[in-house]
Amino acid sequence: MSADPIYTEMIIEYSRNPSNFGKIENPHIHRHDSNPLCGDSIDLYVNVDGNKITEVKFDGKGCAICMACTSVLTEMIKGKNLEEVKNFKKDDLLSELGLEHLIKTSPVRIKCALLSLKALKYGIYSYFVDKMNDTEAAGNLKEEAASLY
């Protein structure tokens, strides 16, 4: 195995026991996304109160990297303000799991790691645009999501 580990204890553990796994009925934000080439497929559900994220859940199927990163993302955004979450960067998520090296070492697996962040950014974008009618608040989230990987 190479110097940059992927399958750490933490990742295996999260993939076995994902956090916030499940579904929210009629959520404020719902986004489905998938990586067609590798088969990761998730649904992200978010409820907000005013600007604050009160509840996050996800379900779906994916590899260990996808499951672990999605779990960590849900943990990170719970209780945060949408404004804060909007500005989340790739590294904010990847560094939580020690996966920053994937950006350079594995253009394939980085998609597994960032699928949930992409879904989240798209989800918040459509929440602002479609539900709140606030394109200004949505900013360039859509472009950002599209160019994550």
Next chain:
Amino acid sequence: MQSTTYSLDSIRSDFPVLERKVRDNKPLVYLDNAATTQKPIQVIDAITDYYKNHNSNIHRAVHALAEESTEAFEATRGKVAKFLNVADTREIIFVKGTTEAINLVAYAWGRDNVQKGDIVVTTEYEHHSNIVPWQLLTQETGAELKYIDIDENGELMLEQLDEYLATGKVKLVAVSHVSNVLGTITDVKEIIKKCKNADAKILIDGAQAVPHMKVDIGNLGCDFYAFSAHKMLGPTGVGVLWARKEILEKMRPFLGGGDMIREVHKYETTWNDLPYKFEAGTPNVADVICFTAAIDYLTKIGMDNVRNHEIELTKYALEKMSKVKGIVIYGPKDPEKQGGVISFNFKDVHPHDVATIVDKNGVAIRSGHHCAQVLMEKLEVPATNRASFYIYNTKQEVDVLIDSLDQVAKVFKL
């Protein structure tokens, strides 16, 4: 290898890429041959030689290079015909791959011969290239698409075909000769017999068969047969459609353009003879010509030897793999009943995680749905891992794979 003239060592020395080191200096163990095979130096040299010494367009100009290229291009057609025991070279049509060959049939034959109320039959273990063209055709014409299901051994339940054929509405049965995921060898002789009795046409996707076993189209009795060069040591971008002359003659062209015409007037055109009627535009001249070197290479080894080598490796791999902790192997699990393809999963471990771990050891296997999502649905998995063998693979390489799989079991604490 059972060959008298070729040892496994000498075969391996013909493949420059097998000397490569990958991922922290690990020797490459290439087990993704069902996706594409590596190329021997003979094929690589042929491509260089063509561009260095002969490059020209074909079939039209009268200068020396054009004549050389045309002759070499047509010689490959002859090689392919001989390789498959086809008597008439006009039945060999060069396309860019199996996918294009099947689409050609779906468009140029299907649109004129399949109507509302008719049935097209395919199977659960087809590659998308033998499903999607038939979906397009049946959706457009109002015909119905039916599937032959697979049983728990990954073999076709042919009694379902009997039911479909009994309706008298089946126009075409499209089936792969060897499954690209499970490796299952289809009983094409039996299917052809059934189709003949019911007056249904039969198309065989031979992408995973022609590279790995002797295929005698002359005596098989099907109507269409498709395969690709790059899965049998040849270059990418070359495929073959074989079809009966009587059928090809009645078919309208697929693509219109240069080379496929006899005379073009403002409002009407007459078609060129077979096979050119189906080869519009400048074909992939260089790669078709170099395909000859691949066929020569396989012919020298002998297709029976190729098959025997793969049976031996598959047997060895199946035995060892079945002992890996937490593994689930799909398909017949019988080297006599399958090609050199083994699909597997680990309980609760995503195939991409498996592929990443074995890749760190230099082992190239494929993970994903293998363009066979209908089959994945049937197996109730999002994806599988697949190891697939070819003439240059060794038992030592299988051992490296097995060690890597043990590592997966360890990492995921299975």
